[in-house]
Amino acid sequence: xxxxxxxxxxxxxxxxxxxxxxxxxxxxxxxxxxxxxxxxxxxxxxxxxxxxxxxxxxxxxxxxxxxxxxxxxxxxxxxxxxxxxxxxxxxxxxxxxxxxxxxxxxxxxxxxxxxxxxxxxxxxxxxxxxxxxxxxxxxxxxxxxxxxxxxxxxxxxxxxxxxxxxxxxxxxxxxxxxxxxxxxxxxxxxxxxxxxxxxxxxxxxxxxxxxxxxxxxxxxxxxxxxxxxxxxxxxxxxxxxxxxxxxxxxxxxxxxxxxxxxxxxxxxxxxxxxxxxxxxxxxxxxxxxxxxxxxxxxxxxxxxxxxxxxxxxxxxxxxxxxxxxxxxxxxxxxxxxxxxxxxxxxxxxxxxxxxxxxxxxxxxxxxxxxxxxxxxxxxxxxxxxxxxxxxxxxxxxxxxxxxxxxxxxxxxxxxxxxxxxxxxxxxxxxxxxxxxxxxxxxxxxxxxxxxxxxxxxxxxxxxxxxxxxxxxxxxxxxxxxxxxxxxxxxxxxxxxxxxxxxxxxxxxx
Amino acid sequence: xxxxxxxxxxxxxxxxxxxxxxxxxxxxxxxxxxxxxxxxxxxxxxxxxxxxxxxxxxxxxxxxxxxxxxxxxxxxxxxxxxxxxxxxxxxxxxxxxxxxxxxxxxxxxxxxxxxxxxxxxxxxxxxxxxxxxxxxxxxxxxxxxxxxxxxxxxxxxxxxxxxxxxxxxxxxxxxxxxxxxxxxxxxxxxxxxxxxxxxxxxxxxxxxxxxxxxxxxxxxxxxxxxxxxxxxxxxxxxxxxxxxxxxxxxxxxxxxxxxxxxxxxxxxxxxxxxxxxxxxxxxxxxxxxxxxxxxxxxx
Numbered sequence: 001x002x003x004x005x006x007x008x009x010x011x012x013x014x015x016x017x018x019x020x021x022x023x024x025x026x027x028x029x030x031x032x033x034x035x036x037x038x039x040x041x042x043x044x045x046x047x048x049x050x051x052x053x054x055x056x057x058x059x060x061x062x063x064x065x066x067x068x069x070x071x072x073x074x075x076x077x078x079x080x081x082x083x084x085x086x087x088x089x090x091x092x093x094x095x096x097x098x099x100x101x102x103x104x105x106x107x108x109x110x111x112x113x114x115x116x117x118x119x120x121x122x123x124x125x126x127x128x129x130x131x132x133x134x135x136x137x138x139x140x141x142x143x144x145x146x147x148x149x150x151x152x153x154x155x156x157x158x159x160x161x162x163x164x165x166x167x168x169x170x171x172x173x174x175x176x177x178x179x180x181x182x183x184x185x186x187x188x189x190x191x192x193x194x195x196x197x198x199x200x201x202x203x204x205x206x207x208x209x210x211x212x213x214x215x216x217x218x219x220x221x222x223x224x225x226x227x228x229x230x231x232x233x234x235x236x237x238x239x240x241x242x243x244x245x246x247x248x249x250x251x252x253x254x255x256x257x258x259x260x261x262x263x264x265x266x267x268x269x270x271x272x273x274x275x276x277x278x279x280x281x282x283x284x285x286x287x288x289x290x291x292x293x294x295x296x297x298x299x300x301x302x303x304x305x306x307x308x309x310x311x312x313x314x315x316x317x318x319x320x321x322x323x324x325x326x327x328x329x330x331x332x333x334x335x336x337x338x339x340x341x342x343x344x345x346x347x348x349x350x351x352x353x354x355x356x357x358x359x360x361x362x363x364x365x366x367x368x369x370x371x372x373x374x375x376x377x378x379x380x381x382x383x384x385x386x387x388x389x390x391x392x393x394x395x396x397x398x399x400x401x402x403x404x405x406x407x408x409x410x411x412x413x414x415x416x417x418x419x420x421x422x423x424x425x426x427x428x429x430x431x432x433x434x435x436x437x438x439x440x441x442x443x444x445x446x447x448x449x450x451x452x453x454x455x456x457x458x459x460x461x462x463x464x465x466x467x468x469x470x471x472x473x474x475x476x477x478x479x480x481x482x483x484x485x486x487x488x489x490x491x492x493x494x495x496x497x498x499x500x501x502x503x504x505x506x507x508x509x
Numbered sequence: 510x511x512x513x514x515x516x517x518x519x520x521x522x523x524x525x526x527x528x529x530x531x532x533x534x535x536x537x538x539x540x541x542x543x544x545x546x547x548x549x550x551x552x553x554x555x556x557x558x559x560x561x562x563x564x565x566x567x568x569x570x571x572x573x574x575x576x577x578x579x580x581x582x583x584x585x586x587x588x589x590x591x592x593x594x595x596x597x598x599x600x601x602x603x604x605x606x607x608x609x610x611x612x613x614x615x616x617x618x619x620x621x622x623x624x625x626x627x628x629x630x631x632x633x634x635x636x637x638x639x640x641x642x643x644x645x646x647x648x649x650x651x652x653x654x655x656x657x658x659x660x661x662x663x664x665x666x667x668x669x670x671x672x673x674x675x676x677x678x679x680x681x682x683x684x685x686x687x688x689x690x691x692x693x694x695x696x697x698x699x700x701x702x703x704x705x706x707x708x709x710x711x712x713x714x715x716x717x718x719x720x721x722x723x724x725x726x727x728x729x730x731x732x733x734x735x736x737x738x739x740x741x742x743x744x745x746x747x748x749x750x751x752x753x754x755x756x757x758x759x760x761x762x763x764x765x766x767x768x769x770x771x772x773x774x775x776x777x778x779x780x781x782x783x784x785x786x787x788x789x790x791x792x793x794x795x796x797x798x799x800x801x802x803x804x805x806x807x808x
Binding site: 197198199200202203355356361362365366367370389393458461462465466483494495496498499501502 | 563564567593594623625704764765766769770777778779780781782783785787788797
């Protein structure tokens with residue numbers, strides 16, 4: 001007796017159809033085998049399926065059971081084949097038929113119940129693309145799958161429930177999408193108005209958010225670099241539906257969506273520690289998993305103590321920053337994950353951290369400072385547009401500021417400007433493959449950012465005076481473009497250029 | 510440790526008429542003075558020795574620049590110890606102002622210490638200056654060679670200028686030696702909140718002359734300032750908002766965020782104005798703070 005059940009296999013964010021063929025033979029010694037390039041997690045499925053069937057009160061048949069995952073030359077990974085295999089066997093021994101246009105996805109627990117399973121959203125998207133009407137998923141993953149419209153997502157709690165359903169003893173209602181509670185701050189831990197002082201740094205972050213520019217903040221410990229970075233998601237435009245789905249796919253495939261969770265509404269904010277490995281940052285593994293850069297897709301990658309990251313790890317960032325995605329090639333498969341993020345780097349100005357600090361003395365020698373700053377320079381800094389100093393704020397002056405009537409702007413107020421600036425950029429680049437000013441290459445800068453004679457001469461004078469490199473020169477133009485967009489002005493004038501020059505690189509002085 | 514190409518190390522014997530006479534006066538002059546560069550005894554005719562902290566602040570840098578530029582332009586040779594911080598700044602300002610300067614090294618004459626200042630070292634020699642040491646070869650500096658070196662610095666000039674000094678510092682040691690040699694000491698006053706101004710404050714308390722303008726030194730040499738600092742008004746050609754920034758900075762140097770708060774304009778407008786003022790060379794950024802550029806001719 002041969003039963004065929006539809007399921008799915010993942011390669012990165014891509015899916016392919018898998019037919020789970022279950023054969024219960026009357027001849028041969030009793031056995032239970034899975035073939036079709038299963039990996040460890042799939043092979044262990046045998047024990048989970050057998051035990052959960054027995055614990056659900058089924059008489060596990062003493063016959064020769066062969067499970068084939070077809071096509072046989074694609075490596076299979078993951079625990080989610082438990083449900084299709086178990087359903088196949090149940091159909092064989094309980095004698096119910098599996099309705100066509102159905103697929104099954106989920107990991108079993110030994111008591112016969114279903115566990116939250118990673119990749120459910122991708123499976124549901126696959127179902128929709130392939131016109132499979134019904135998908136049966138673990139109850140805790142149902143909300144994640146129900147984002148996909150036009151298919152029936154059936155939440156399943158355990159094996160007995162699914163048997164009863166197919167025997168028409170009970171009815172199952174398809175899951176209805178419930179929006180998960182979006183945080184009011186759009187994923188930010190702080191509101192910009194909570195940050196006192198640091199006007200220049202806040203302005204730099206506003207420009208970064210508006211034009212998608214990477215930024216580095218240099219300042220002593222306790223100056224508020226981390227707080228500023230954590231406030232950044234709150235001023236970024238809310239994720240569009242399309243972006244939100246992109247992000248959720250990555251989180252789903254890597255098992256980062258909590259049980260009952262669904263679409264990710266807030267901008268991701270990832271802050272890996274500097275002991276991270278290269279694979280951890282950009283992704284990797286025999287079956288490549290997304291790294292922090294992909295988990296930060298459409299959001300922020302915050303690298304605190306930037307210079308403490310190993311050089312090789314930092315260098316690995318170059319390609320994804322340029323391309324907005326990263327292809328990971330391994331012997332078994334080649335996988336591409338998107339990685340369009342804003343890099344926010346933070347570093348101390350010197351090894352002890354207190355160079356130029358008013359409150360504490362720097363104990364570094366000149367030689368240490370030179371060596372330190374050399375390490376901080378290099379190719380990756382070339383990819384950072386905005387450089388800003390974050391000095392320690394004097395507490396006395398700060399408290400004076402608190403009594404002051406001057407109110408700090410709140411994140412939503414700043415966000416309004418940024419959303420408008422993003423809209424202008426979208427319109428500008430509608431015939432290009434990019435969305436923000438920071439992505440412009442030389443050709444596009446020439447095309448979209450014409451400079452008037454006075455702006456050009458100011459920039460040239462500054463290039464000489466501040467000893468700007470050719471690359472910095474272009475960066476200033478890009479930043480000036482974003483500043484003009486924030487003011488909703490078509491032409492770039494001198495004050496845009498002049499302000500942009502404040503964010504020139506000046507680590508080595 | 511590298512030698513300049515085609516260059517020889519020479520020495521001057523204490524018995525030579527070319528030996529600096531001021532140095533001869535002290536109790537334990539070096540028997541030989543090793544040097545690099547073109548020896549010209551006239552370089553020691555009018556000299557000012559300058560010492561100060563390695564931990565130079567933005568304030569110390571600005572003052573050194575201003576004073577030494579005026580001194581060097583007036584033709585006075587600047588003698589210092591080639592350490593980073595105030596020493597290096599003094600050499601640099603002298604070279605830039607077209608003056609000559611003498612670096613008294615704490616190590617063997619064939620060594621450049623600290624090494625990362627090799628470009629400055631070369632500049633000193635190519636502009637007619639000298640590097641001198643009482644040690645031959647490439648002996649590395651040791652803890653005890655610094656105070657020995659300091660006595661040469663103190664001895665070589667009739668006047669010693671102390672810009673910034675901690676309470677326990679080589680600069681104070683040099684000042685003590687200079688006092689013993691009956692040299693006149695100038696000390697630059699500074700804020701008492703800065704640890705590198707406590708040493709100069711102590712000197713002032715003990716009777717050093719407070720330096721308030723480069724003319725204080727120039728007058729002692731019977732000279733007057735060639736650059737009339739008051740000539741160029743820093744606010745010429747500025748708009749109202751830029752003038753406000755200049756006014757603010759004339760009281761005390763501050764960072765850009767404080768400029769923003771004090772002028773009440775947006776961070777964006779402040780950033781643009783500050784850049785323009787920097788390009789006009791009206792203000793200079795040092796260690797995170799903006800200073801008025803009184804000299805007005807360099808950035």
